[in-house]
Amino acid sequence: MNFIAPEQVVIYFIDFLFLFYGLYALKTAYQMIIHFDFHSSSALQYSLEKKNILVSNIITFFIVLNIPVFFFFLYFIDSLAPTVPGAMCAVGVLNSTPYGGYLVIMKVINLFLLGYWFLINRFDLKTYGFIYTRMKYWFLIFIIVMLFFEIILEVNLFDSISPTKIVSCCGSVFGGEPKFFNNLFLDLKDSWSVLIFLLVFIAMLISYIFKKLKFYGVLSIIFLVVAIYSLIDFFSTYIYELPTHRCPFCILQKEYHYIGYLLYFLLLTGSFMGSSVFVLNKIIDYPTGLKWSKISIYLSTFYLLVVFFYVISYYFRTGRWLSG
Missing domain, CATH: 1.20.120 (Four Helix Bundle (Hemerythrin (Met), subunit A))
Structure with missing residues (x-):
């Protein structure tokens, strides 16, 4: 694993927290989908309702954390430009690997998905009978898988950044026709x-x-x-x-x-x-x-x-x- 700057440790630490709690959320999601029954008064149902609140708080915490982390990621990538030959800003750093553009897009998509889940969860907790519980946990499984892919892209991005490889600056990437950014056509x-x-x-x-x-x-x-x-x-x-x-x-x-x-x-x-x-x-x-x-x-x-x-x-x- 390639460590480029101290800020990368912060990003990896947050990724580790997500992996740890994400696995717990996956286990809970499976239990909620299979066993949750609002009309049941069993000990299992009581335990699932407590877990529902716990997972809701955990995911809400990650949503609140993910917003500043996204902008921190952009700031960090931009700050790496002086260490990559030819790069003038984040474009050169991201374009120095095959993963940069796709990672940014994945981060935006996952921000939106987490936000949608947060809103669904709010309505579910306010609704009598928790009628959206199974739907939100199916959705949560999908989001966790997407976030796993994001972490994989992130690790590959940092491992692929080279302080010796000369890359194109933003003027070269966006200044001519046709324009490409990590093979994403901009014309x-x-x-x-x-x-x-x-x-x-x-x-x-x-x-x-x-x-x-x-x-x-x-x-x-x-x-x-x-x-x-x-x-x-x-x-x-x-x-x-x-x-x-x-x-x-x-x-x-x-x-x-x-x-x-x-x-x-x-x-x-x-x-x-x-x-x-x-x-x-x-x-x-x-x-x-x-x-x-x-x-x-x-x-x-x-x-x-x-x-x-x-x-x-x-x-x-x-x-x-x-x-x-």
């Missing part, structure tokens, strides 16, 4: 990417106004994808004030006032709240879906205002638009 023209971004946002706004909540939930997932594409292909150039600098990670650095952390928090939280309306539409009631959609549209609007602030600010200061 969307900047004018089209920002237009699609605006059209999806307008569709979300209309869906929210007319209370089409399921459709809004689907659009919020699409919005996450097109927002990241447009950030890479258009908005990042105005943050850097350089038409050839298109990178989703340099905005995490001090030179740009760590604005990337705010942007990703707004984007991920807004998309999660919106997508939850669709994913959990069979569980939540209408007022809850409306409240989540309201939070989502506010966060998404704030994200839009922030990224366009850089565009408009640049134009008023220079009197011209950037062109790459």
